[in-house]
Amino acid sequence: xxxxxxxxxxxxxxxCLIIQILTGVFLAMHYQPNVDLAFTSxxxxxxxxxxxxxxxxxxxxxxxxFLLFLYFHTARGLYYSSYKTPRALLWSIGVIILILTMxxxxxxxxxxxxxxxxxxxxxxTNLLSAIPIFGQxxxxxxxxxxxxxxxxLNRFFSLHxxxxxxxxxxxxxxxxxxxxxxxNNPNGVTGNGDRIAFHPYFVFKDLVTIFAFLLVLTIIxxxxxxxxGHSDNYIPANPMSTPASxxxxxxxxxxxxxxxxxxxxxxxxxxxxxxLLILLILPLVDFSRIRGSQFxxxxxxxxxFFFVNFLILMWIGSQHPESPFVEVGQxxxxxxxxxxxxxxxxxxxxxxxxxxIATHPSATGNTTGGTRHTE
Numbered sequence: 001x002x003x004x005x006x007x008x009x010x011x012x013x014x015x016c017l018i019i020q021i022l023t024g025v026f027l028a029m030h031y032q033p034n035v036d037l038a039f040t041s042x043x044x045x046x047x048x049x050x051x052x053x054x055x056x057x058x059x060x061x062x063x064x065x066f067l068l069f070l071y072f073h074t075a076r077g078l079y080y081s082s083y084k085t086p087r088a089l090l091w092s093i094g095v096i097i098l099i100l101t102m103x104x105x106x107x108x109x110x111x112x113x114x115x116x117x118x119x120x121x122x123x124x125t126n127l128l129s130a131i132p133i134f135g136q137x138x139x140x141x142x143x144x145x146x147x148x149x150x151x152x153l154n155r156f157f158s159l160h161x162x163x164x165x166x167x168x169x170x171x172x173x174x175x176x177x178x179x180x181x182x183x184n185n186p187n188g189v190t191g192n193g194d195r196i197a198f199h200p201y202f203v204f205k206d207l208v209t210i211f212a213f214l215l216v217l218t219i220i221x222x223x224x225x226x227x228x229g230h231s232d233n234y235i236p237a238n239p240m241s242t243p244a245s246x247x248x249x250x251x252x253x254x255x256x257x258x259x260x261x262x263x264x265x266x267x268x269x270x271x272x273x274x275x276l277l278i279l280l281i282l283p284l285v286d287f288s289r290i291r292g293s294q295f296x297x298x299x300x301x302x303x304x305f306f307f308v309n310f311l312i313l314m315w316i317g318s319q320h321p322e323s324p325f326v327e328v329g330q331x332x333x334x335x336x337x338x339x340x341x342x343x344x345x346x347x348x349x350x351x352x353x354x355x356x357i358a359t360h361p362s363a364t365g366n367t368t369g370g371t372r373h374t375e
Contacts, residue, residue: 011209015064020063035153060225081288086181089177093177099277100167107163115235121156130266130269217361309336
């Protein structure tokens with residue numbers, strides 16, 4: 001009964017997924033995955049197809065909202081320890097959904113085949129060349145040649161079309177795992193004694209945020225459609241001209257900053273992928289007996305430092321790799337990993353120790369009373 005609006009991101013993400021699949025299917029009817037025709041086919045959708053501009057802007061902007069809501073949904077899970085037993089499977093499926101969504105978003109960003117699409121694809125796929133021995137062969141296998149070209153675009157389009165259906169299957173698994181044990185709540189205590197029906201109470205609560213989202217989305221599509229995009233992507237892809245600054249979409253910037261903050265290419269790639277996969281270890285490293293941050297001031301502070309650090313990484317990712325941004329990025333990257341490997345486990349151990357000291361009879365000086373009570 002006490003779950004807050006922070007629990008509404010799940011339903012918002014469901015709405016985003018439905019919008020993306022529907023608009024994506026209609027866009028695919030007019031799109032040409034060909035290096036000579038991709039850019040003009042997108043312009044054809046914008047100018048000649050009935051309501052094509054709406055479909056295209058809706059698809060592009062909901063992609064940004066999808067990742068924004070995913071970050072909030074994950075942050076809520078972190079803050080309220082929704083990953084702890086018995087919800088470890090739920091959390092693990094959620095992390096896989098997050099990683100897959102980012103991959104799908106990247107694939108989709110390449111399809112309009114503007115300058116940022118081409119060079120973003122070149123930079124990101126080239127990361128695999130850091131893998132020893134067969135890295136370069138793997139990159140050429142993905143490209144289907146010796147550079148990003150016709151075969152690459154065809155492959156990216158096929159994957160971008162198919163993977164959302166895999167994502168939908170994972171979402172169903174995520175919901176099944178959720179309904180096995182039910183939702184966590186802000187207090188972190190069992191909610192079995194105080195449950196209310198999902199319909200109509202939470203259906204209407206979800207509809208409040210869904211309509212608010214649709215209102216904001218409509219305003220952005222109709223008045224500020226390119227607010228979240230990059231202007232360079234309106235320049236047709238040109239392999240002979242490199243943009244002044246190659247940056248991915250805003251939602252990939254924190255991980256791009258982690259990649260750039262490590263001078264060694266292979267270690268940078270490992271750190272970038274590790275920064276997402278490290279979320280899977282949270283159920284194992286959180287030793288605290290108390291769920292959530294409601295009654296844990298130290299952990300609450302740690303969470304807020306982590307969230308601010310994430311925003312700093314996002315800002316660093318959008319800057320040129322020069323001093324002082326590189327150094328700030330390195331400190332922020334170190335803190336990012338320290339949060340999972342040091343702050344979460346150590347805070348839990350310290351809290352448990354203090355709880356034991358506070359509840360142990362000898363600590364209160366009332367040993368006799370304690371013994372008599374046991375007898």
